């Protein structure tokens with residue numbers, strides 16, 4: 472009897488189109504490939520390390536935000552412990568906001584008043600912009616609040632650090648949930664193209680915007696260490712050893728917009744703005760991640776860019792500081808001056824890692840935004856209270872057209 476072909480049988484999927492000319496580089500940095508690429512490029516042109524730095528870029532940068540992980544010895548150096556009195560003040564602010572009966576977008580310094588804690592949070596905001604660039608607030612009693620109350624407390628406290636609250640997506644969401652969503656959101660069209668929604672390692676990158684806040688609602692069973700690294704420290708190393716790559720980093724790069732219109736954007740990865748070294752990039756925009764491969768209809772990155780991208784990562788890793796999240800911690804970081812990453816992790820039972828992110832800005836303390844980033848920053852922070860959405864449960868960020876990002 473001959474084999475029958477059922478009507479439900481489908482043809483094998485067509486191979487995904489590739490970005491022609493793209494260097495052999497993936498989302499997960501491969502040190503052997505990096506070393507081989509460097510050796511190849513230096514063999515082709517041994518004068519690369521002797522090239523001058525681009526005009527206006529310093530031989531070395533300094534200040535409190537230029538540090539190495541080994542400079543920090545104890546978490547008491549960056550953890551601010553909230554006292555019982557301060558926690559009581561937070562509860563009174565929560566009750567006050569609730570009494571106003573306003574939508575959550577109206578949470579601000581006035582509607583969430585903190586008579587004594589506000590000045591402390593301002594000093595900590597100064598640490599973000601003029602000091603080491605990060606701190607941890609410990610700890611919010613997560614379990615005593617409903618999810619809605621927690622959102623009010625989190626956004627309320629954070630408004631005293633930076634009153635500008637950025638949009639996380641095209642739908643006005645100001646809260647983003649960082650959690651493994653591969654099972655709960657397996658139906659998502661286009662799949663998951665961002666390591667933030669998996670248990671996978673997230674390589675060094677920056678978010679867009681000035682400040683990032685991450686509230687730990689729950690921690691994982693194993694792994695998931697959060698890593699920070701000073702962009703200035705990484706800059707100094709590259710400027711000293713490979714000034715030619717500083718030129719590469721400050722020139723335009725083709726960022727994949729993953730189906731956006733236009734399909735790619737061009738801007739530098741590195742800026743020297745008003746005395747501040749700023750690195751602003753996400754590796755997946757140059758390599759793709761997971762099911763989101765680099766788009767086929769856009770230019771590839773160059774071999775020099777591939778080398779620079781790996782060098783950023785490996786120096787950031789070398790000079791990084793690892794921070795463990797505790798349930799109830801809020802980690803605040805300056806994303807203009809620090810790179811961040813996350814180790815892979817394992818969830819078990821109730822120990823399911825769940826962070827909630829805000830993007831903030833303190834207009835009075837902020838660094839000058841580099842010109843090529845101004846439009847993005849304007850869009851990010853043009854977010855009137857009535858348009859702000861506070862998703863209380865995890866969802867995947869969407870662009871205005873509905874595509875995932």
Ligand SMILES: [Fe+2]
Nearest residue numbers: 676677678811
């Ligand atoms: Fe991030």
